[in-house]
Each structure stands twice: as structure tokens, then as C-alpha cells.
Amino acid sequence: MSERVPTGAEKLIEALEAEGVEYIFGLSGGAAIPIFDALVDSPIQLILTRHEQGATHMADGYARATGRPGVVLVTSGPGATNTVTGLLTAHMDSVPIVVITGQCVTDMLGKDGFQEADVTSITYAVVKHSYLVRRGADIPRIAREAFYIAATGRPGPVLVDIPKDISQGPCEAPLCVDVDLPGYAVPCHGSPDSLEEAAALLSNAKRPILLTGHGVVIAEASKAVTLLAERLGAPMVTTLLGKGGTDETHPLHLGMLGMHGTAYANKATDAADLIMSIGSRWDDRITGKLDEFCLGARKIHVDIDPSEFNKMVVPDVCIQGDARVVTEELLPLVEPSDTSAWLSQVEEWRKKYPLKYRKQGGLRAQHVLDRLDAITQGRAIMSTDVGQHQMWAAQFCKVTDSRNWLSSGGAGTMGFGLPAAIGAAFARPDQDVWAIVGDGGFQMTQAELATAAIHKLRVKCLIINNNYLGMVRQWQELFFENRLSGVDLEGNPDFVKLAQAYGIKAFRIKRPGDVDRILQQADAYDEGPCVVVAEVVKEDNVFPFIPAGATLSDMIIEMPTGKLAKPTGST
Amino acid sequence: MTAAAELIDGDESLNFHRISLYVKNEPGVLARVAMVFSRRGYNIESLVVNSAARSGYSRMTITSSGDPTILEQMIKQLAKLIDVVHAIDHTGDEAYETEIALIKLKCDSEARHEILQIVEHFGAKVVDFGRQSLVVRVYGSSEKLDAIRNLLAKFEISEIVRSGKILMARGGATT
Numbered sequence: 001m002s003e004r005v006p007t008g009a010e011k012l013i014e015a016l017e018a019e020g021v022e023y024i025f026g027l028s029g030g031a032a033i034p035i036f037d038a039l040v041d042s043p044i045q046l047i048l049t050r051h052e053q054g055a056t057h058m059a060d061g062y063a064r065a066t067g068r069p070g071v072v073l074v075t076s077g078p079g080a081t082n083t084v085t086g087l088l089t090a091h092m093d094s095v096p097i098v099v100i101t102g103q104c105v106t107d108m109l110g111k112d113g114f115q116e117a118d119v120t121s122i123t124y125a126v127v128k129h130s131y132l133v134r135r136g137a138d139i140p141r142i143a144r145e146a147f148y149i150a151a152t153g154r155p156g157p158v159l160v161d162i163p164k165d166i167s168q169g170p171c172e173a174p175l176c177v178d179v180d181l182p183g184y185a186v187p188c189h190g191s192p193d194s195l196e197e198a199a200a201l202l203s204n205a206k207r208p209i210l211l212t213g214h215g216v217v218i219a220e221a222s223k224a225v226t227l228l229a230e231r232l233g234a235p236m237v238t239t240l241l242g243k244g245g246t247d248e249t250h251p252l253h254l255g256m257l258g259m260h261g262t263a264y265a266n267k268a269t270d271a272a273d274l275i276m277s278i279g280s281r282w283d284d285r286i287t288g289k290l291d292e293f294c295l296g297a298r299k300i301h302v303d304i305d306p307s308e309f310n311k312m313v314v315p316d317v318c319i320q321g322d323a324r325v326v327t328e329e330l331l332p333l334v335e336p337s338d339t340s341a342w343l344s345q346v347e348e349w350r351k352k353y354p355l356k357y358r359k360q361g362g363l364r365a366q367h368v369l370d371r372l373d374a375i376t377q378g379r380a381i382m383s384t385d386v387g388q389h390q391m392w393a394a395q396f397c398k399v400t401d402s403r404n405w406l407s408s409g410g411a412g413t414m415g416f417g418l419p420a421a422i423g424a425a426f427a428r429p430d431q432d433v434w435a436i437v438g439d440g441g442f443q444m445t446q447a448e449l450a451t452a453a454i455h456k457l458r459v460k461c462l463i464i465n466n467n468y469l470g471m472v473r474q475w476q477e478l479f480f481e482n483r484l485s486g487v488d489l490e491g492n493p494d495f496v497k498l499a500q501a502y503g504i505k506a507f508r509i510k511r512p513g514d515v516d517r518i519l520q521q522a523d524a525y526d527e528g529p530c531v532v533v534a535e536v537v538k539e540d541n542v543f544p545f546i547p548a549g550a551t552l553s554d555m556i557i558e559m560p561t562g563k564l565a566k567p568t569g570s571t
Numbered sequence: 572m573t574a575a576a577e578l579i580d581g582d583e584s585l586n587f588h589r590i591s592l593y594v595k596n597e598p599g600v601l602a603r604v605a606m607v608f609s610r611r612g613y614n615i616e617s618l619v620v621n622s623a624a625r626s627g628y629s630r631m632t633i634t635s636s637g638d639p640t641i642l643e644q645m646i647k648q649l650a651k652l653i654d655v656v657h658a659i660d661h662t663g664d665e666a667y668e669t670e671i672a673l674i675k676l677k678c679d680s681e682a683r684h685e686i687l688q689i690v691e692h693f694g695a696k697v698v699d700f701g702r703q704s705l706v707v708r709v710y711g712s713s714e715k716l717d718a719i720r721n722l723l724a725k726f727e728i729s730e731i732v733r734s735g736k737i738l739m740a741r742g743g744a745t746t
Contacts, residue, residue, distance in 0.1 A: 120599060124606055129653040132598060149653060183595060183656040307647035
């Protein structure tokens with residue numbers, strides 16, 4: 001009996017299995033039916049989401065929590081375009097996801113067929129790479145390349161668009177093991193010259209600081225970077241995405257720097273005579289006004305992507321390579337100076353400018369997050385949405401381990417927190433995942449509560465509810481004479497009842513006195529997901545605050561009494 | 572006057588960049604390359620794409636104007652594209668470059684004599700001879716092409732098509 005020739009879809013799924021894919025997050029539709037059909041017989045588990053954006057953030061959360069590519073499968077047209085926000089989010093934050101989109105049949109391409117969207121064109125600017133599959137025989141090669149490109153070097157999203165006649169038609173090509181990508185190299189080792197130069201700068205520094213970015217997490221450089229900090233007697237500061245890459249409870253760690261970073265992290269960065277960035281891209285949230293950023297400091301930039309060199313800051317030394325490998329190569333080359341005076345200065349700042357919040361006058365988000373940090377003790381994965389709650393979480397939740405902090409940094413995508421938490425819960429079922437969200441962002445992807453409920457995931461969704469788009473309200477209060485415009489979320493539902501409608505256990509925190517008891521109950525709840533609604537004071541502001549386009553020394557540590565000029569930087 | 576001509580005449584001529592790309596001949600590669608330029612406010616003055624010696628690969632020669640301070644970043648962004656094997660900035664180096672122009676002139680028999688003199692002087696060639704028109708083909712440096720165009724401008728030029736600059740690095744250097 002002759003064997004049936006597999007379809008393109010079956011070959012694709014076989015290739016995904018070979019890549020070690022466990023889950024596909026997706027939503028079906030006409031042009032993708034052959035691929036969904038092939039999934040029926042596969043050990044890969046299909047997670048049906050309620051919206052394609054949710055699927056992309058789940059794949060993103062899965063990837064951030066594991067380092068392995070997350071996979072999305074959607075249909076053509078609107079199914080494909082609904083992934084664009086998720087692609088941007090992953091692209092800006094260097095997260096490996098593979099998005100497979102169905103497409104109308106090849107003969108209809110360019111003829112406005114039903115649910116046709118030219119998705120490769122639409123997404124050029126938000127992918128690391130993309131493919132429109134034109135021959136069934138290309139499927140194994142493209143699948144291999146897509147995963148290889150997504151996961152190696154500086155990771156990022158890859159889109160694969162497959163017309164229905166290709167997925168439905170035969171594919172006899174064997175699975176592909178080798179990639180042929182002459183335009184794509186993955187850097188690893190630092191050049192000996194750049195390492196020597198950097199080591200000399202590090203050895204002579206009196207006030208060194210290590211700025212750790214997402215690259216530390218991606219390259220699994222935690223150990224090497226911490227060793228280097230200890231060796232040099234250098235404090236560490238982290239970007240929003242670098243949180244957890246180095247243990248924030250380490251005595252040398254000053255937490256997050258930048259726009260809403262700790263005052264002591266910013267003061268130390270401003271006073272340093274040497275800043276070594278490892279896997280960060282000197283984002284504008286960190287540098288503020290570029291022309292005046294840390295003029296007194298020499299700068300070393302370690303990055304796997306050379307296009308980041310000289311883009312924002314012009315460093316004294318650039319080292320292209322893998323963050324872990326380069327840091328390990330630097331370790332034996334440095335001969336540290338005595339930095340004890342520097343460290344005691346830094347400790348003085350830490351004592352003088354602690355993070356603080358008012359415990360009177362109603363329930364405060366900072367109080368809830370401070371206690372959440374104390375109760376979870378670094379055991380949980382934290383996934384945030386975007387806004388005030390995100391910055392407060394970044395300040396008060398000290399992350400101790402890599403891949404325990406998921407947050408949309410570059411894109412600042414509202415609606416990210418809950419689905420990313422769901423993706424992480426699939427990836428690491430033995431751990432609690434706290435989604436920390438605001439009432440605004442939560443409502444953008446709240447339908448995914450169904451996904452969490454069906455699979456009884458250990459997702460705990462903490463909604464910091466102030467009935468405002470709070471970060472914009474804060475800007476309007478501080479810089480626009482409190483002329484509130486487009487920020488009042490009047491009409492919010494009762495989130496406890498909403499959760500209950502999905503069959504999800506829900507708690508409400510109303511008073512400061514409830515915080516510990518309710519958080520402990522939610523933390524201990526083990527029958528599936530739960531929602532905690534913290535009804536916080538409506539008007540509160542995130543401090544410290546460096547207005548966009550200002551310098552580190554312009555940091556506002558507490559509510560100013562006078563009027564502030566409008567910020568010059570972008571958002 | 573075109574924007575390009577203004578730039579040549581003005582002080583900003585230094586902001587012209589000559590970039591060569593060696594790319595995998597995949598669908599979409601041109602769109603990806605063009606986006607790197609447009610995103611950074613670069614204007615593509617000329618673009619020549621053709622097959623490379625090795626099958627499956629193409630050459631792109633791009634003349635472009637824009638902010639020189641972001642040129643390095645842009646070259647790196649081009650090199651970062653998966654389908655781009657290499658991107659080289661030839662601005663300021665001694666690469667050999669050439670360009671072809673076809674110039675169609677409306678002319679009666681009176682004007683012909685002077686036109687043919689100019690054509691001969693520039694080593695150009697008349698490739699189409701009509702009753703009321705002729706087509707001149709000229710190749711060489713872009714400056715030479717500009718010069719003949721300026722001389723012929725006193726006659727009635729009805730169309731000009733220029734190939735765009737192509738270049739090759741000299742000696743053992745890579746283009």
C-alpha cells in the first residue's frame with residue numbers, strides 16, 4: 001500500500017513538533033483550516049484564544065518566561081492584522097515568536113479575495129523577518145529558518161504567511177535541519193581589542209556602575225554579570241526589561257533606573273565615572289535628554305546587535321557579542337580599583353531617598369504592590385500591563401530571577417499583562433503567575449479570562465482599579481494644568497462580578513487593612529485563576545519622575561508645589 | 572529644477588551617499604530595503620537592481636541623500652536585514668562609477684547639426700533618428716551626463732531617462 005503524501009499543513013506541524021513546540025496559541029478561520037485540521041492529530045496543544053492579539057501576547061509571555069519561541073496560528077485578513085500589535089510588542093522587546101497566518105489561495109493573491117490582507121507588507125516594520133510561502137516544498141526549510149531566526153542572535157518575531165492551496169496541497173520535502181542564511185550571522189565572542197579596552201576602563205574606574213538590560217536575561221548572563229559587579233565593587237541598575245536578569249535583592253543592586261526608577265539608581269548613574277551597559281539599548285526612558293546624559297562618565301556598550309552602537313549614546317568602547325560570553329571573557333581581564341568610598345556614597349543615597357508612599361487617606365496601589373512583593377517573596381512570575389501600576393510594580397516588586405518579570409517596555413502595549421501571564425502559566429505550570437494590570441489595559445484583552453478559566457491556570461489577575469487612564473491623567477495634572485482629557489474610565493464594570501461571570505474566583509480590596517489578608521487568600525487559592533480587584537485612590541502619581549527629555553539630575557522625587565514646564569521629549 | 576539638481580548645485584552635495592548591497596533574491600527584499608531609507612528620512616535618488624554573478628543573488632546600487640550623522644546607523648540597519656548579505660557605503664572612496672542617459676530631443680534639420688556636434692564631443696551616440704526627433708545615448712559619470720543635458724537644454728528635450736548610477740569597488744575591494 002502506498003503511503004499518502006502529507007499535506008503542506010501536516011508537514012508544517014511535523015516541523016513544529018521537531019522544533020519542540022508544546023503549545024500553539026491561536027484562533028481559527030477559513031484560510032487556516034487545513035493547518036488547524038493537521039493539529040487534531042498532533043501532540044501539540046492548541047490554545048484557542050478569544051482574540052488574535054491575545055494569542056500573540058500569550059506566545060510572547062510563553063517566550064519571555066522560557067526563552068523558547070512562542071507560536072501563534074491565525075487566519076488571513078483580520079485574523080492576521082490583529083496580530084500586528086503583538087508583533088510590534090515582541091519586536092520592540094526582542095522576544096522570539098513565530099506567527100503563522102493563513103492566506104487566501106495563491107491564484108487570488110492581489111485580487112482582493114475574501115479575507116485577503118497583504119500581511120507580509122503590512123508587517124515589514126514590526127518583524128525580524130517574514131515569509132510568504134509560495135511552494136509546498138519550501139515549508140520545511142522556512143519553518144526551520146523561522147525558528148532559527150526568531151530565537152538566535154537578537155531574538156524577534158518572524159511571520160510565516162501560508163496560502164491555503166499550499167497548506168492543503170502536497171508536500172513531499174523532508175524536514176530541514178540546516179539553514180542557508182548567508183546574510184545572517186550570530187555574534188558570540190567579543191573582539192580581543194574591545195575586551196582589552198573595556199577591561200582597562202573598568203579597572204581604572206573609581207565610580208563604576210553596571211546597567212543591565214534585557215540582553216542579560218536573554219543571554220542568561222545573570223551569574224557572570226553579578227560576578228563582575230562583585231569583582232569590581234560596582235553597583236548594578238536595571239532597565240525595565242532587565243528586571244530579574246540580576247537579583248534585585250543583591251546588596252549591590254539599586255533596582256530600576258530611568259524615568260520612574262529609584263532615586264538612588266538615578267543619582268548613582270548620574271554620578272558614575274564609568275557606565276557599562278550590558279544588553280540594553282540606552283532607551284530614551286533611561287537617558288532622558290541625550291546631549292546631557294552622564295557627560296562625566298566613560299561608557300562601554302555590550303550588545304549582540306551592532307546597529308545599537310552609536311545609535312543613542314556614543315560609547316568609548318563597543319563590544320559586539322553575547323552578553324554572557326562577553327562578560328565571562330571580561331572577568332579575568334579586570335583588576336578592580338578600590339570602590340569603597342563610592343559604595344558608601346551610594347548607600348547614603350539609598351537611605352536618604354527610599355521609595356515611599358502614603359499609608360493614610362485611602363488604599364494606595366504602592367501599598368498593594370509592596371505587600372504583594374512581600375507575600376510572594378520572589379516565587380511568582382510577575383506580568384504587568386502598561387501605565388502607573390506597571391511603574392509601581394517595577395519599583396516595589398523586587399525580581400530575583402531571570403524570566404520572572406514580563407512587561408511590555410518598548411511598545412508600551414496596553415492589554416499585554418493578562419494574556420502574557422496566561423502564556424507564562426502554560427510555559428511554567430508549577431509557578432504562580434501574577435498579572436498586574438490597570439483597569440484600562442485589562443479591558444483591552446479581558447476576554448482572555450475565558451482562556452485562563454478553561455485551562456484552570458495558576459494566573460492571579462490583580463486589577464489596580466482607579467477608574468482612570470492614570471499615567472496620562474498624571475501628565476495632564478502635572479503638565480497640562482489638570483485639564484483632563486480622555487482619561488476618565490467612567491462606565492467600568494464591577495470587575496468582581498465580571499470575573500464571576502467567567503466562573504472565576506474574585507476578591508476585592510477596599511481598605512488598606514484588607515491588603516494582606518486578601519492577597520494571602522488569593523496567593524493560597526489553588527483551584528484555578530482568580531481576580532483581585534484593588535479599588536485604589538483615584539488620583540495618585542508615580543514618583544520619582546524624570547519628565548521626558550529632561551536629565552537625570554532633573555528628577556522629581558515627590559509631588560512638586562509649583563507649576564512644571566511641558567516635557568520636551570516624546571511621551 | 573529637480574530636488575536632486577538643487578542638491579548638486581547647493582552646498583549639500585556632500586550629503587549624497589553611494590551604497591551597494593548584495594542581497595538574496597527573495598520577494599520583498601526591495602521593499603524591506605526601501606523602508607530602511609524612508610523611515611530615516613532618506614531620499615533615494617537612484618536605485619539600480621540586477622542579478623549578481625551568482626544565481627539567486629542580486630546587486631543594488633543606491634544613491635541617496637539624507638542626514639549624514641545617521642548614515643552609519645542606516646547601513647547597519649540594512650546589513651541587519653536577513654536577506655542582505657552585505658551593505659557597503661562607498662561615499663568618499665574611489666569606486667568606479669558610471670551611468671547611462673537616453674535623451675529624446677525634438678528637432679528640425681537646422682538644429683541637427685549643432686546637436687550632432689555636441690553628441691560627438693561627448694562620445695555619445697544617436698540611437699534613433701527620426702524626422703522630427705532624435706534619441707541620444709550617453710554614458711559616463713553623472714557629472715558628464717549633467718553637462719550634456721545642460722548643453723542640450725537649449726533645444727527641446729522631450730524626455731530623459733537615466734539608468735541611475737552603478738559602481739564597482741576598485742582592485743581587490745568588495746562592492
